[in-house]
Amino acid sequence: MVVVFIGSKIFLVGIIGKIPAVVSLSVTFGLIAGGVVVSLWKTRQQHAPVIPFTPTVTADAEGAQPVSLDIIILGAGMAGASLAAEVAQHRRVLLLETEDQPGRHTTGRSAATYFESYGNATVRALTRGSRRFLLQPPEGFADVPLMTRRDGLIVADHAQAAGLSHGLMQAPVPEQKLVSAAEVMALVPALRAEWVGGGLLDMSGHDMEVATIHQGYLRMAKRAGAQLVLDAGPVSFERRGGVWHVDSRAGKFQAPVLVNATGAWADEVAVRAGARPVGLQPMRRTAVTISAPTEFDSRHWPMVIGADESFYFKPDAGQLLLSPANEDPMPPCDVAPEELDIAIAVDRFETVTTLKVRRINHSWAGLRSFVADRSPVAGYDPRAEGFFWLAGQGGYGIQMAPGLARAAAALLLERPMPEDLVAEGVTAADLSPARLYLQSGEPA
Numbered sequence: 001m002v003v004v005f006i007g008s009k010i011f012l013v014g015i016i017g018k019i020p021a022v023v024s025l026s027v028t029f030g031l032i033a034g035g036v037v038v039s040l041w042k043t044r045q046q047h048a049p050v051i052p053f054t055p056t057v058t059a060d061a062e063g064a065q066p067v068s069l070d071i072i073i074l075g076a077g078m079a080g081a082s083l084a085a086e087v088a089q090h091r092r093v094l095l096l097e098t099e100d101q102p103g104r105h106t107t108g109r110s111a112a113t114y115f116e117s118y119g120n121a122t123v124r125a126l127t128r129g130s131r132r133f134l135l136q137p138p139e140g141f142a143d144v145p146l147m148t149r150r151d152g153l154i155v156a157d158h159a160q161a162a163g164l165s166h167g168l169m170q171a172p173v174p175e176q177k178l179v180s181a182a183e184v185m186a187l188v189p190a191l192r193a194e195w196v197g198g199g200l201l202d203m204s205g206h207d208m209e210v211a212t213i214h215q216g217y218l219r220m221a222k223r224a225g226a227q228l229v230l231d232a233g234p235v236s237f238e239r240r241g242g243v244w245h246v247d248s249r250a251g252k253f254q255a256p257v258l259v260n261a262t263g264a265w266a267d268e269v270a271v272r273a274g275a276r277p278v279g280l281q282p283m284r285r286t287a288v289t290i291s292a293p294t295e296f297d298s299r300h301w302p303m304v305i306g307a308d309e310s311f312y313f314k315p316d317a318g319q320l321l322l323s324p325a326n327e328d329p330m331p332p333c334d335v336a337p338e339e340l341d342i343a344i345a346v347d348r349f350e351t352v353t354t355l356k357v358r359r360i361n362h363s364w365a366g367l368r369s370f371v372a373d374r375s376p377v378a379g380y381d382p383r384a385e386g387f388f389w390l391a392g393q394g395g396y397g398i399q400m401a402p403g404l405a406r407a408a409a410a411l412l413l414e415r416p417m418p419e420d421l422v423a424e425g426v427t428a429a430d431l432s433p434a435r436l437y438l439q440s441g442e443p444a
């Protein structure tokens, strides 16, 4: 049993009998009930379902000759898979993943939302540059649509409502409009009417099929000739004679170019490769699902986001997904949700809605990894020869994956940036790892 105090509430987080539960009690009632022994078990599942995939290469490390390639990409999450798909038609590519399944880490744990107003100017430009691909993927990429419409509704209490127009100006998106408190209530009648001061509706929003997009990229990479090696960890690498030599449980490989698409581990990998870290900070974000309310039809609700970004919730496969929108700094790891995060998610949801959470169906956490300016990092390292970065996707690595993969492929192959991305305002300088060294005041 885990007892958590938040403000004037006590939460018991765990399981009653075989039923996972979060019980919210007032302090008074909680103290009276304190003597009651309740057997609770932590509702914790490490992560969302993993994506099955069959490896294309199963090399034996014992005595194997190194396999020669043009590019070795470390990490087969969304970043590595999408980049492999973009470059495999031009170069011999190996996608090397330490886990036995690609997508086990951050990619398999996202909230699967797309908003063109989300993130800084670089992220928004890359997201706009991804829209066409996500709405009209290439022939054979997937059997189902990659995105379906779901508006975003930023809700403000009375104190925050005046600031909504500022948010509108900061991230201008044509499909955004201010809405009154009454309109907010009409869209999501479960919100507490006395709490709602106003809202901002973002009609650029979509739900994304993350596993389908990831699988589509892996398939596209394979079709273009890329090889995928899973279960390769631990991986070591060193540069000798102008070539990267990679030694792994799955075999030995060599290539002049090594791509660092290792998500939360990217700075650790860079240090091992002799490159300078870019100041990547993995941050834990937690999510839970609860059963959809019986008193409302929530299927078509927008995603509801607190104006201070202290919570969000949205319909998700017949349930509701809640998050406390936390950003807790962590070392790179296979992160699990904290009981306190779950209790905070429940508390904030119950504060802004008239709904009660009786049971957590599923909970997980993932690491969103950011550098200081919250833009992604893509480009050759200025110091480590043949070492290419694709990291720092933060909380936007799915929605901007198609645009970022095309931009990274151009930088990797030393070709011009695609014109449509240039038109959106994407520049090599804004993505370059060198910008972070310059920002830190040190020479690149």
Ligand SMILES: Cc1cc2nc3c(=O)[nH]c(=O)nc-3n(C[C@H](O)[C@H](O)[C@H](O)COP(=O)(O)OP(=O)(O)OC[C@H]3O[C@@H](n4cnc5c(N)ncnc54)[C@H](O)[C@@H]3O)c2cc1C
Binding pocket: 074, 075, 076, 077, 078, 079, 080, 096, 097, 098, 099, 102, 103, 104, 105, 106, 107, 108, 109, 110, 111, 112, 113, 114, 235, 261, 262, 263, 264, 265, 269, 285, 286, 287, 365, 366, 367, 368, 391, 393, 394, 395, 396, 397, 398, 399, 400
């Ligand atoms: C709770 C949550 C909600 C999110 N919601 C959204 C959202 O709504 N929309 C959105 O666009 N984004 C969202 N994101 C962010 C998005 O999921 C990430 O930006 C994206 O998945 C990052 O992909 P990646 O490939 O860089 O990282 P990962 O998926 O973590 O992949 C990195 C891979 O590298 C492997 N690896 C590590 N070290 C090595 C090594 N030495 N050699 C080989 N392989 C290695 C790892 O095993 C891993 O598979 C969310 C994230 C979280 C956690």
